[in-house]
Amino acid sequence: MSQSAKRVVLVSRPVGEPKPTDFRIEEYATPAPGPGEVLLRTIWLSLDPYMRGRMSDGPSYAQPVPIGGVMEGGTVSEVIASNNPGFAKGDLVLSRAGWQTHAISDGKGLGKIDPKIARISTAVGVLGMPGFTAYAGLLEIGKPQEGETGVVAAATGPVGSAVGQIANLRGARSVGVAGGPDKVRALTEEFGFAAALDHRSPDFRDQLAEATPDGIDVYFENVGGAVWQAVLPLLNNFARVPVSGLVAQYNAAGPGDGTDRLPATMRAILSKSLTVRGFINYDLAADHYAAFLREVGAGIADGRIRYREDFVDGLEQASEAFIGMLEGRNFGKLIVRVDGGSKP
Amino acid sequence: MSQSAKRVVLVSRPVGEPKPTDFRIEEYATPAPGPGEVLLRTIWLSLDPYMRGRMSDGPSYAQPVPIGGVMEGGTVSEVIASNNPGFAKGDLVLSRAGWQTHAISDGKGLGKIDPKIARISTAVGVLGMPGFTAYAGLLEIGKPQEGETGVVAAATGPVGSAVGQIANLRGARSVGVAGGPDKVRALTEEFGFAAALDHRSPDFRDQLAEATPDGIDVYFENVGGAVWQAVLPLLNNFARVPVSGLVAQYNAAGPGDGTDRLPATMRAILSKSLTVRGFINYDLAADHYAAFLREVGAGIADGRIRYREDFVDGLEQASEAFIGMLEGRNFGKLIVRVDGGSKP
Numbered sequence: 001m002s003q004s005a006k007r008v009v010l011v012s013r014p015v016g017e018p019k020p021t022d023f024r025i026e027e028y029a030t031p032a033p034g035p036g037e038v039l040l041r042t043i044w045l046s047l048d049p050y051m052r053g054r055m056s057d058g059p060s061y062a063q064p065v066p067i068g069g070v071m072e073g074g075t076v077s078e079v080i081a082s083n084n085p086g087f088a089k090g091d092l093v094l095s096r097a098g099w100q101t102h103a104i105s106d107g108k109g110l111g112k113i114d115p116k117i118a119r120i121s122t123a124v125g126v127l128g129m130p131g132f133t134a135y136a137g138l139l140e141i142g143k144p145q146e147g148e149t150g151v152v153a154a155a156t157g158p159v160g161s162a163v164g165q166i167a168n169l170r171g172a173r174s175v176g177v178a179g180g181p182d183k184v185r186a187l188t189e190e191f192g193f194a195a196a197l198d199h200r201s202p203d204f205r206d207q208l209a210e211a212t213p214d215g216i217d218v219y220f221e222n223v224g225g226a227v228w229q230a231v232l233p234l235l236n237n238f239a240r241v242p243v244s245g246l247v248a249q250y251n252a253a254g255p256g257d258g259t260d261r262l263p264a265t266m267r268a269i270l271s272k273s274l275t276v277r278g279f280i281n282y283d284l285a286a287d288h289y290a291a292f293l294r295e296v297g298a299g300i301a302d303g304r305i306r307y308r309e310d311f312v313d314g315l316e317q318a319s320e321a322f323i324g325m326l327e328g329r330n331f332g333k334l335i336v337r338v339d340g341g342s343k344p
Numbered sequence: 345m346s347q348s349a350k351r352v353v354l355v356s357r358p359v360g361e362p363k364p365t366d367f368r369i370e371e372y373a374t375p376a377p378g379p380g381e382v383l384l385r386t387i388w389l390s391l392d393p394y395m396r397g398r399m400s401d402g403p404s405y406a407q408p409v410p411i412g413g414v415m416e417g418g419t420v421s422e423v424i425a426s427n428n429p430g431f432a433k434g435d436l437v438l439s440r441a442g443w444q445t446h447a448i449s450d451g452k453g454l455g456k457i458d459p460k461i462a463r464i465s466t467a468v469g470v471l472g473m474p475g476f477t478a479y480a481g482l483l484e485i486g487k488p489q490e491g492e493t494g495v496v497a498a499a500t501g502p503v504g505s506a507v508g509q510i511a512n513l514r515g516a517r518s519v520g521v522a523g524g525p526d527k528v529r530a531l532t533e534e535f536g537f538a539a540a541l542d543h544r545s546p547d548f549r550d551q552l553a554e555a556t557p558d559g560i561d562v563y564f565e566n567v568g569g570a571v572w573q574a575v576l577p578l579l580n581n582f583a584r585v586p587v588s589g590l591v592a593q594y595n596a597a598g599p600g601d602g603t604d605r606l607p608a609t610m611r612a613i614l615s616k617s618l619t620v621r622g623f624i625n626y627d628l629a630a631d632h633y634a635a636f637l638r639e640v641g642a643g644i645a646d647g648r649i650r651y652r653e654d655f656v657d658g659l660e661q662a663s664e665a666f667i668g669m670l671e672g673r674n675f676g677k678l679i680v681r682v683d684g685g686s687k688p
Contacts, residue, residue: 053615060615061581224610237405243614249607261606263593266568270587270622271397271405277621278614283582 005030007100010065023319040077040103045336046124049247071099101339125333126307134162135292136284141242146171148217153177153227158333163220179328205230224249243278308332349374351444354409367663384421384447386682390468393591415443445683469677470651478506479636480628481586490515492561497521497571502677507564523672549574568593587622652676
């Protein structure tokens with residue numbers, strides 16, 4: 001217990017894209033658990049787009065990380081010391097320990113992970129928050145029907161790939177958008193999308209129109225920006241748009257090109273009777289979480305739901321990997337092997 | 345039947361605000377009904393904001409009025425000759441006869457009006473399309489709950505005044521926005537709004553914040569533009585926004601002030617889990633029309649639902665009255681007395 005622990009703290013609130021100097025890695029003495037507490041060792045740290053929001057102090061559904069505070073994040077952790085009768089040394093748990101090697105918990109909010117269901121890193125991926133975000137938003141708001149067309153961007157990511165595959169399981173036709181030829185290829189070859197497009201193509205808009213000859217009935221919005229502009233004219237009457245993330249906007253700091261794009265969006269909402277609805281995954285847990293575990297767990301087991309993970313080694317690499325993710329440089333669910341984690 | 349009939353046709357598609365020269369009044373020979381047809385005499389012609397949309401040929405949920413075509417519109421008409429066994433001379437009907445003194449109909453889509461329920465002009469107002477738009481959008485999408493706060497603009501108009509009163513009947517607290525002191529006064533004194541504001545006040549935003557100390561749970565969007573910008577920061581988590589009209593946008597032709605307001609709206613949709621949903625009243629008829637007639641009919645009969653009508657005399661005045669309505673110059677439901685109609 002005398003070994004040194006490490007953590008990543010927020011140094012400054014970025015305007016626009018985060019820089020490496022917005023983060024600092026610190027050493028601290030490994031804490032000891034008090035009465036009723038457990039000591040956790042982080043195995044896997046999840047990196048997710050929502051964390052960009054936590055770095056800013058604008059209006060949000062959640063409090064920002066304080067300056068000097070540890071960056072927030074979900075982890076797969078191991079209980080290495082326990083004064084809590086609910087947990088034994090060696091237990092694997094899903095935790096919100098953040099960007100650090102060790103953390104103390106009173107046990108509240110920890111979820112035990114059964115390593116027999118799937119590899120444990122999926123607890124922060126396809127079987128965790130991203131997978132559930134896809135599942136709940138798609139079924140509660142998107143409501144894909146047999147024969148309809150669904151579109152999702154960042155489609156090789158942990159949310160997008162689940163959206164496409166779950167829509168397929170409902171009989172819809174999934175069209176995926178990603179950046180770069182390798183990702184685009186993976187969408188059809190690995191994840192079963194009916195069509196896949198590169199949003200960097202100069203004729204992306206035309207390609208999207210061609211790939212959706214019957215229009216778009218469900219657009220799962222997790223990027224915002226240019227993809228939304230391409231999708232908007234293709235949406236069918238009564239289309240549904242779950243809004244789960246706006247990663248393309250998170251880094252936007254300055255003014256745009258002088259065009260106010262709100263009137264066109266509002267006009268489309270009215271003239272096409274669109275439903276545009278934001279959601280936070282945990283608000284939908286009561287209605288959908290049990291079904292999610294059952295259906296997606298079974299889908300992984302029998303191979304109908306696939307996923308891709310992108311591993312980074314060491315907490316020292318977390319900030320750079322996070323910055324890269326906001327630029328789309330990851331390929332699959334981005335996970336940091338923090339300390340003693342081993343690739344499966 | 346040999347008397348001359350009159351109609352208003354569309355001469356040109358306005359860019360921005362319609363001008364009187366976009367319309368032309370024409371005389372035509374009163375038509376004679378063929379087999380199975382009826383001849384209608386227009387008593388009341390309804391003027392509504394959606395008609396501005398029909399003058400343009402941009403994307404919409406409905407076909408535009410062709411150049412040279414009769415302006416569309418709902419009417420209260422009298423059957424003055426009938427070759428249709430379903431209708432007798434003297435029957436009063438709700439029709440889509442348009443801006444003209446006489447029309448031929450095969451009887452399809454005509455709805456008989458019972459003059460004993462309420463004065464017949466309400467068939468194009470509080471008991472007609474505007475009232476139903478308010479009722480169905482508010483209950484299907486807005487879902488006001490006991491103790492919540494609802495906001496509506498153009499609140500002395502036929503949609504807005506119904507929205508506020510129906511929300512009140514559901515136990516919500518209605519806040520109305522209108523233009524000018526007379527309208528603002530009517531909102532609290534006549535229609536029972538808990539608070540009323542003038543959107544022309546220089547400190548309108550501050551006033552709206554003061555009038556909604558618990559935030560806004562339902563915003564019934566029927567104007568767009570500046571009111572939406574004032575409402576957005578005050579919306580509570582999980583607020584619902586039925587989008588019924590964007591009259592402040594209908595006339596917008598040129599670029600704005602160079603600010604792209606879409607990112608802030610999308611961010612609010614995400615961070616507050618908002619539901620923003622457009623609708624067309626007739627799509628909600630199957631679920632809500634019968635209940636609407638029952639509840640609003642009873643509300644009018646017992647005085648819990650009030651309404652205001654603004655009458656204009658003669659088809660010659662229709663285009664000017666319509667242009668004025670888009671600027672908010674009417675006070676209550678705008679109706680043209682076309683030919684032989686009499687004020688109640």
